[in-house]
Amino acid sequence: MKRERLTAFAALAVGLIFLSPVLYTIWMSFQTSDAYYTGRLEFTFDNYATALGQYDFGRYLLNSVLVSGAVTLVSLALSVMAAFAFARFTFPGGNLLFGAVVATLMIPSHISLIPNYLTLAKLGMLDSYAGLILPAISNGFAAFFLRQYIRGIPKALDEAAYMDGATPLKVLWRVIVPIARPAILSMGLFLFITEWNSYIWPLVAVGESELYTLQVGLARLYRINPGEGFLDWPLIMAASTLTLLPVLLGFVLVERHLVRGITMGAVK
């Protein structure tokens, strides 16, 4: 009993250490900047109002949600289908193709930055949502990860579904996807967060401020100084809080699906 309480206390302490920067960010975001710089305590919602009103963070938030949402959905759909094909079908060149998909994991994203930029420039897709979304939708890691997971699902389930009259797409949609749901949701969350945090590509691909994502907008805050040579930290912290909240929310929503394994009872 005593031991358990000690463990719980230790876990709480470690958790607080990890959380402290986030908690400090939120704490600071509610202070007025005068109070922050003079060391007084004075609370306000003005920082949020300024971020959303004067600096257009509502727009950035919308852009981030749209871009990250679209990237997550499209790349999940693509990689689930690719994973199913690689896991279940043998076709000429299949191994080579899979090797190519895995090989993309070894290319640092910064190397493709300039080629991607030039390609999209030629296609006239810079400064557009398509330009933000398209380069991110093929994800070799997602395809690889999901393939491994699908290979772990007994093939007899596919075969049973084929015998029941399913087409390959039906097998994927009605059997594989529901069973692989924990893996697919985890991967979805991962893709969403990765795209949400993506900074370099949105910075390069977009010049017009209506298309800024939160990360780009946040970086701008450092440069648009209201005063001379001084940063409005509470404002930046309010914008940061706006940036991290949706991800936290997404995690809470998806989290309960992550742990559940549901293959039990399928085969003996």
Next chain:
Amino acid sequence: MTGIALRDIRKSYPNGPQVLHGVSLDIRPGEFVVVVGPSGCGKSTLLRLIAGLETTAEGEIEIGGQPAGHLAPQDRDIAMIFQNYALYPHMSVRENIAFGLELRGMPRAERRARAEEVAAILQLSPYLDRKPKALSGGQRQRVAMGRAMARKAGVFLMDEPLSNLDNALRVAMRTEIKELHRRLGATIIYVTHDQTEALSLADRIAVMKGGHLQQFATPDEIYDRPANMFVASFLGQPGINFVKAEQLPDTRGVVGLTAGLRPEALMVHADRPEGASIEGKVILTEMSGAELIVHCETTVGRLVVASQRRTLTALPERIWIGYDLDEALWFDTTSGHRVQPPAESRSM
């Protein structure tokens, strides 16, 4: 009801050995055929070829008189029950049973009714809303059967459906499968390595070994007139005894033949009996209910005798094994094929 014809089916895997060397079977509509053989004899591959889960390399498959080799599994009007059941883990029993109907576009109300009807037959009604993980092994087995039955397919394929069950359940399910066959009247092709299942279930048994069909006949025919020594030894428990004719005292002069003596055709005697007999020593005995299985070391090698337990009292160490060559099966020692009994044995 659908018949199935297989003509000269050959199958080999890429970079692997050939698993089927020209198998032909003519399965009549409504027939219960058991394909039996040791592991690796190609029986499961044969079943998967009929299902369409493997593609034919060579040969023809006809289902209901129509060539079917080119058809995808979903177009063959075949239901299959898998060894490990392969139930959809994310669906309830009801959904598992009705999934095939849904895929074939049956309206919701109708497929619900059908699923409930099937569940009632299989005594699954109380479990319709459970997921497979909340069922026992026997119940899962039944769901797998229900899934196949709901579709009223013309042909049922069963790939060792009972091998994951414990013995009591296996015997009970065996009876149920036989009753089910009578009720449905569908053609059933049943794969097993268990000779007891084969003998008790089949209208006709196909015995396979090493990718070759050894014999395709009724259980009686297979047991009483096996095509060769392999079939004779594979069916029957305990296994048949083989004795070379040259070693038997009363068949001197017969060369190149082997006598097959079923354990139940032999008798253990404490004293030398009237007729033909071999002297031997008891090595060990096994009780199996009504019978006592006696393993003996004799002048012609190890012999196994199945005796009515009631007729036996305490066995002395030295015993005599009485036999009747009229009941022996005769095989060519080199080829293993069954042959007519030699004249010398009949005269005895």
